Amino acid sequence: MVGLLALFVYPFLVSLYWSFCEYDLINPPRVVGLANYQQLASEFASGTGIAKALWNTGYYALISVPLSIVLGVSLASLLSCDIRGQSIFRTLFYLPSVIPVVAASILWMWLLNPTDGLVNSILGSLGLWKPQWFASPNELVSANAFASSAWANNATPIGSKDALILMSLWGMGNFMVIYLAAIGDIPKSLYEAARIDGAGPLRRFWNVTLPLLTPVIFFNLVMGLIQSVQAFTQIYIVSEGRGAPADSTLMLSLQLFLSAFQHLDMGYASAVAWLLFAILGVSTWLLFRTSRRWVYEGVR
């Protein structure tokens, strides 16, 4: 109980108080009303600061989470097939998620080095484009990506956030294990019944596996969204701790960190933290609201 109060309730409440204060960690907090939230609103209106961080975070979360679900379910389905070396494959796919984030980030910075990283070496040997990855602020999912000029003269619209998304997919073993367990729990009788009804592998997946996986997909969707919005360590490492290149990796978590400990503006950082909390709260609430339409909850 003491731990809960000291490590959860107190920081929770004090950060709410600080979000209405000017506080630099040295001098006592001074109440300034809504000034920090007004600052957030003005940055949002002008498309600077927090607006950039929101865009970057949204881009990262809204692409990486659905991709991790699609790939995680696909991989789990493949790995649940009765094939030789099944446990070896499962271990191999799970292994990246036990590698410390710092080590994984440095490894990916080597792999994605535009000049002589392994990924670009392979792409180059196949005669494909060689993206700039962490060296470029470009975005693959953008209107610019459709312009022919974006792909001309060795250029690609693939940049730092796309590289971070790739990194996040590499570490999706945690989610895959949950899907595997859920697939293992699906009664065999349902597959047998579907087979007797003449359903092929794809139809069995679509009509049996997927509906029965929806509770787990929902769980992973909520957890994945929270994790991706709160992602910090890998972003700090690949962005030189400042959102480089050109603020393209300045996510909400990094903006919060820099405001608190580099700009000594703990009040503004607390307001960012509460904005983050509100975004996650509203997103989770919306997901719960929509879940009734697509999550199978058994026969009521």
Added chain:
Amino acid sequence: MPANPSMRSFLTITLALLLGTGLVTAQQWLSRGNHQVPTDREEVVFWHFWGGADRVIVEDVAQRFNESQAKYFVRPVAMPGNNLDLKFFLSVTGGDPPDLLNIDDPVIADWGHRGAILPLDEVASPEEVARLEAWLFPAARRLVTYEGQLYGVPNGLDIRALYYNQTMLDRYGLSPPRTIADLDHIAETIAPPGKSQPYDCHGYLPDSRRIWAWGPVFGGQFYDADQQKVTLTNPGIEVALAWMVSYRDRYGAAEIARFRHGDQSLPGKTFPLFADRYAVVMDGQWRVRDIRAFQKSQQEKGEPVTQFGVIPLPSPPDGKQNAGWVNGNNFVIPRGAKCPSGAWAFMQFWCGFDGHEAEAAETSVAGGWIPVSQQVVDQPAFQKFLNAEPMFRTFINLAGSDQQYPVPVIPGAPYFNNRVKSLAEQAMSSAAKPDLKQMLEEAQTQIQTHIDRARSQE
């Protein structure tokens, strides 16, 4: 289920005891170390971020200081450099700061403004402070002055100049650049624009972070201290940025990003000039030692020895000579330090102020550091070093120039620093031709808002 639970318990207890004993012994051994404070001395806890060979030099300076007098005892504590400012702030908030801190981020004004560090007026007499001001190089003085007060002393300066690979220039029949036009000529001769394949080497490529250096070279100023206004739209800054962006126009944003990122994958972070990737590179004085070590290794292997040189940043016709960006490692005394007078004494000893010039010259030679005063440079030990290492003289001359500027020493400087770097990155990596005027205006407004906000917080 284990066959013999009592044996398992015995082993667990034995292991725990061994571990506990080991930890207690190690703690006692580590705390004894080389820094046992004599009972008749006042301890000065000094946090620094140096590791490896530099740490040995720091320990040596502390030892020499401790042997030189009988009042104070400096205990250097090597801290991880990453986020040292955060650790320091938490120590101040927790009420247990060190007595002296060495920091290289542009935080003097932020910390001074908030009362986290002491102005030197509080530890030294006005006469001493006045003499120190006159004694320091202009660049060193700028680094630690906020609103007319000194908030620390740099223990060394970091100056940038242009290194060139003479052997490579000779291959192309080129001379070291004396003007911006020369530099552009070198770039275009070694890497003619318009090539469809990626380049293997470049004559020169500007690094977007170095807008801080090129701005003053083109006659620009980032900040007007009298008006307290950010001046990014100053013509000199705009011309400097436009010149840097002209390289993007020549080679394309993708090629510049690709090539510059490739520098990071050189084994052991090799100086890119050694790998024949560039003919000309901007870097700091520490590369002089790297060059000597590289040439020595070439000699030992029986390879032809590559010749290098270093010159001040070349300027355009209406630019500034010997201009550039300076940063440094600064000693600051935290508010709440238990022994500020001891910290001040050690600062003087290290930097060479008030009769310690000879010791400081010895320290600078050992570390390959640029002294903060001409009086230290003039010491026989340092002159001997300069005679043996003529490339270093370029940096010493630049240290004495009054055209070397740091990131403005104002509250909000870390944001100012990052925002300007980000602006240059955006301009140089832009897929479409960037509107520099608009970008500079937007950044100027944002930075001004930020520093006004930082300044208003007391």
